[in-house]
Structure formats: C-alpha cells, structure tokens
Amino acid sequence: MVGGRSWRERLFAVSNVGIMLIAMLLTLYPFWFSIANSLNTGDDLRFGPIFLWPRDFTWASWETVLLDPSILHAAWISGSRTVIVTAVSITYTAMFAYAFSRPYLKGKWFYAAVGFTSMYFSGGLIPSFMLMNWLGLYDQYWVYILPFLFSGFWNVIIFNANFKAISSALFESAKIDGANEFTIFFRIVFPLSKPVLAALSVFVAVGVWNDYGVTLYFTQSTDLQTLQYLILRLVQSSDAVEHMANLVGGNNPNVASLYSKVQGQGAVNARTLQLASMVIASIPMIILYPFAQRFFVKGVLLGSVKE
C-alpha cells in the first residue's frame, strides 16, 4: 500500500514517532546525565557542568562507592531484605490466594472481611511506631522483614483471578489421585502461574529495594541503614551545604566518614560520589524489570482484559 496513505496520515505518523522519541529522551537523559557526571573528575566539574560525555574520565567515584564499607553494608542490608521478603511474602500471599480461591473453603466470608478491611484501615504512622517498639522490633533487622511477609490483599485479588483461570479438572483429578492441598499448590498451581508470580515478585522486590521509610521511621543505628536511606542522606547533606542549612543528614556518621575520606581528593567530590551511588543503586532494578516486562500485562491484568 505504498503511497496509499495521505500526507496527513504520514505527518501524523512521523510526528507521533517524534513525540515517542522525545518521551524516551526525557526518560533516559536524567540517568545518562548522572552516569556521565559520576564518571568525570570532581575537580574538572568545577569548570562547568557536563551534559553529554565525561570530559575528564575517571572511575574514582565508582571505586570509592564500591569499596566503601558502609555503602557495602547498606547494600547487604537492602539486598538480603529484598530477597527474603520477596521470596517469603510471595509464597505466603500466593498460598493465601490459593486457599481463598478454593470453592470448598469454609468460612470464606471471614477471610474476605479481614482482607478487605486490611486494604482500607490502618493505624497510621504513630500507632505502627508504637507497635514496633512494643514488639521489640524497633531498631532491629527484623523490622525490615516481619511486617512485610504478606504483600497485601490487592495481590491476593490478582492471584485469585489467575488461579481461577486454571482448569478445575486439573484440581479435581489431582484430588481424586489423593494429592493434598500443599502438593496441588506447589506442584500444579505454582508452575502454572509463572507469569503472575514473576510480575508480582518484581513489584514486591522493587518496592522493598526502593523503600527508605522503614529505616527513617523504625531504626536509628547506623549499621541498619539501607542503601536508599544512605543515598538520601548523601543527597540531603550536599543539598544542605547549598542551602546553607544544617540538616539531619549532615551529622550522619556514615555520610560524614565517606565525605571526609574523599576531601582534598581531586577526582572525587560530594557530587560525583552522590551520582555514582545513585547509578550503582539503581542497577539491580534496571537489570530486573525488562525480564519480567512481558509478564506485566499478561500476569497482572488477566481477568480484566478480554483476550
């Protein structure tokens, strides 16, 4: 159909592609900006910002970040927490959803009531803070794990829609063959639900990895800081210098020791350090999400989308 399209159609198609390219540029550029700046020497940045390509290339900031014991420790806290919470909470949530989706479950109204209530009512920050204190979770590693072992009733609804789509003949024949519920769940339902498991696992992992609220609200010791929290303090303390204000971040020992280490070292400064840590901390999620991307729509919107 070459030439079959009017000039208006072509103009639309071309400008549409243009808009998409701009959207992609707007999305990618901030990230590129920080990569380029973090790979430049700090001394050179004083002569003016760079926008496209490092003027005076160096790995020094990246090396400082990757070798700093407090950053590595924070990465360990974030990473271990992400893995544990994702694995356990997805299992618990899927298990809950499976049992909930069984037509022969007795007392279903109770579980539905608890689930829906949990979606709309919560005590809020202060009562949660007091609970953590009361349970002895305040300033303990467990505060990162225990409250998050169930990933929410919303995910139960999504799992439920997926499990209902599995042919009931499979369940019945397994049951008649004497399989118990756990066998059915782990051997039949789990393998058949890979798309939704992959998608929701990525969502949970991203949420946990990116969280800094728990550290902010429920911990105070420096060796429980997560990577995101440490970067927050890096950003805030160099921001504070700019606004000539003394912010809490300024007296964070981890941040202070990191900054004092690179002082007088021409290749690294607070800015390059900050940008390098941001880039490095986002790498795990950037690697993760494109793999699960094809499952997002398929797994999560099943039931709401007509095929």
Place this chain on the structure above:
Amino acid sequence: MAKPYKLGHDFRTQLELKIMLWPAIMIIFIFNFVPLYGLLLAFKHYDPLTGVKGIFTSPWNHFENFRLVFDNFQFWPMVRNTLGINLLGNLIGIPVTMTFALLLNEIKHARFKSWVQTVTYLPHFLSWVIFGGLFINLLNPDSGIVNYVLLHLGLIDEPIQFLGDPKHFWGVAIGTGLLKDLGWGAILYLAAIAGIDQSLYEAAAIDGAGRFKRIVHVTIPGILPTLMILIIFAVSGMLNNNFDQIYVLQNPVNLPTSEVIDTFIYRVGLQQFQFDTATAIGLLKSVFALILLVGATTLSKKLTKSGLF
C-alpha cells in the same frame, strides 16, 4: 448408602487450607489491626515516656488534640499543599498519560512500540531517592542542565532556584511525578484499548471515520471504565501524598509549599514526639480519605454505572 462424596469438604482438606491462610492472617492482625487500637491516642493526653501502657492509662482529653491541630498555624498551609499538589497533579497527569497511551497505541511498528514502553517504564522502577536525587542535580541553579539550557536560550536572565524557592515546589513535584509514571501509567490504558472489540474499528472505518474520529468515538468510550476507576483512585487518594517523593525534594527553604499531611505527621510525631497530635492528624486524614472514596465511588456509579464495588 454412604453420603455423596463432596470434594474438598473433608476435615483434612479444610485443615490444610487453614494452614495456608493463617500466616497471612496473623501478619494482617498484628501489623494492620493491632495498631488500630493506638488510634485511641488521638483522644488522649499522651506522654511518650509512658510507653505502650500509656495508651490505656493516660487521661482522656476528648477533642483537645483536634483543636490543637486546627489551631496550628502550619495546618491549613499544609492541607492546601496536599490538595494543591494532588489536584493539579491529577488534572495534568491523567489527561497527559491517557494521551500518551493513545498515541503509543497508534505506533504500528511493534518493536519500536515495545522499546518505547521498556524505556519509559524505567523511572517507575527507580526509587524516589534516586529519581528525586537526579532531578535535584538537574535543576541545580549552578550545575544543572535545565538552568543552563534556559540561560543559554536567553529565556531567563538568572538561574531559577527550583528547589530553593517555595514558588516552584508544586511545579517540581507535579513535573517529576508525571515523568516518573508516564510510561507505567499508560500500561492500564493500553490494556483497556487491547480489550476493545476490533470489529468496532472496522465498522467505524467502513462508515468513513478517520483515525481521529475512531479514537474519539471508539477508543475513548472503550477505555472509559478504566479511566473512571483511575479517577476514583485519584479522588480517594487526594489526601495521600507520595511521602517518598515529597520528603526527598523537601528542604528547609521550600517547606512553606512542600509540607504535606504525610510529612507533617512524620515531623510532629517522630521528630517532635507529639504522638497524640500526630495520631489525631492521621485519624482525620483516614476518615476524610474514606469519605472521599465512598463519595467518588457512589458518584461514579450514578454517572457511568461503573464503580469499584
């Protein structure tokens, strides 16, 4: 004759199902329901030093905490910031995201389309610490690209203090919020568009409808239910700011326009240790959020016959 065998109604199966349900139920009870009891603090005069026992032993002061909240000079500016950022953010964000989805749907080259999607999803998967931190750098008056470009194009004479001047905070919050979830937000619309009956498009085309008319008369009505649900969510979340976002972008200078309910609760509660007042604000917020949710759902049901429940 034995009773007819009912699959799954035996004791053993029910026990197994209960074992599967109870881990989650316990977590909900402990971490969702037990704190509800702490809401009592909103009606008491509470001293943090008395600990958990104090929730029960401290004296009632009825609505004194709420009166203190309303009398606080920071309260109304903070409510204005919360509503302003959310309202404007949604008024701009929803149409822009929908338009982006509609345009993306018109891209016929499948591989290019999926590239656009992958790339525009990226910011959604970055934390607010990182995405906000990037923009703090980009908007920096001395070294950020935004001011550099604006200065060199001659659009401004001196650098704009995007985060150092309260005037600009709403704009920064709305702009970064939009950019972070533009691609991700489009997913829901695209899924809804994919669910539209293709024969409607063919029929429209036969009737002589061009691309634009097909979008207006087929696609948009087709995604209306999705749009309605998103509006309900937006309305019911009107008091919920993204704490993660606001807290990162906040600094002492822009506080007059950047303090929102969630950051206020954090500041009053966990930094100034006024647990009773902070709980009162939290309770007020939840009550109004629930009213908004119910109101929006009812209204949407009346108007379009599609709602959440």
